[in-house]
Amino acid sequence: MTDWYRRKTWTKTDEEEFFAKLGRARKDGRAQYLKIQAIELIYTKEKKLVNVAEELLNKVLREYPENRIEKSPCYNFLGQIYELRNDAEMAICFYKKSLDYEKEFPNVITSSYLDFSKIVIQEGKTESYNEVEKILIEKIENESISFPVQNYIMYSILAIISEFKGNSEQARSFAEIAEKNSKAEKNSLWNPRKQKIGIVENRINWLDKLVGRK
Template sequence: MADWYRQKSWSKADEEYFFAKLARARKDGRAQYLKIQALELTETGIPQLLDAAEKLIDKLFTEYPEDRFNRPDALVTLGNIYKQRGNIDKAVYYYKQALDFELVYPQVKTQAYSYFSELVVKTEKTEFYDFVEKIIIKRVNSSLFPIEKYKGYSILSIIYSHRKDFETAAYFEALAEQNASAETSGLRYHKYLGIVKDRDSWLDKLVRKK
């Protein structure tokens, strides 16, 4: 049986059960439970459950405004909600909010930079390209996972191609291909963690378009 804060449905009974459990939970853990339950509902992709997830995040922000640990992940979830609804501008806005929060509180890290960067290049929001370049270079070079490097270097290749710097674009394309073909992560005890199992056809197409 799933944990009470990891429900994949949200009937009236589900909602009442969750809030009854939440009321009995330790106060310093309630923001986290709201965040996790919102994430679980978001992952279903069901429109009415996306609405319920957004309400849970609103509750988190309203009742726990000083919570710094859970806020960036909640902002990322809002970005995912609006992306699934097809509201790209709102999705970009919330991913950017998470990134701005991380700049102030660098000890808290999420995957906002990856979601934001992919959405920016796939929708050709070129006004963000300089910002994307900076955050990818900062994050991807320290990453241990080939899939993260594959995506990051692909995005950098697309950005440099847009700038007509084809030599640098080709350099990053080669790095992306190298990581896409990596058979292990290089980690001693988790050799296959984070390798590229399924390539992103959309990114690949954008890289090769130049």
């Protein structure tokens, strides 16, 4: 049976039942339930349901401003909503809000560093290349990245930026690292049962094209 906060539909009955159960839930868990329900609706990619998801995420930000755990994820998913609407400017705005808040509250880190970087590259916003480069280099230097898919994307982006800046040698080096990670069959986690998590299952065609891969 599907959890009451993981609905894939949003009829009048769904809405009434959801908010009735939300009202009976513990107060410290309500923001999380709203966010999870929003995520489920976003993943349907149906316009009306995505609009509902936006309302739920804004409800979290508006009615639970003291909830620091959900703020950055909500900004991130609002960014994803605007990407679905092909509104790059608003998507970038929300990804940056997510990243800015993560500087204040680093306990919760989202995929905004990748989402922001990808959309900047895809949209050709060269004025933001330095910012993206700084974000990714810091991510690589300060964290132990376990998942090949993250490295594949990050190093591909760094290769594109390096080539744009005229550093072809560095671009080739980054591209080689990205390619190696794209072909990795396992991650660096110790648990053998989880070593398939985060491998590259589907390459990103537009990203490969910009890197210059055939």
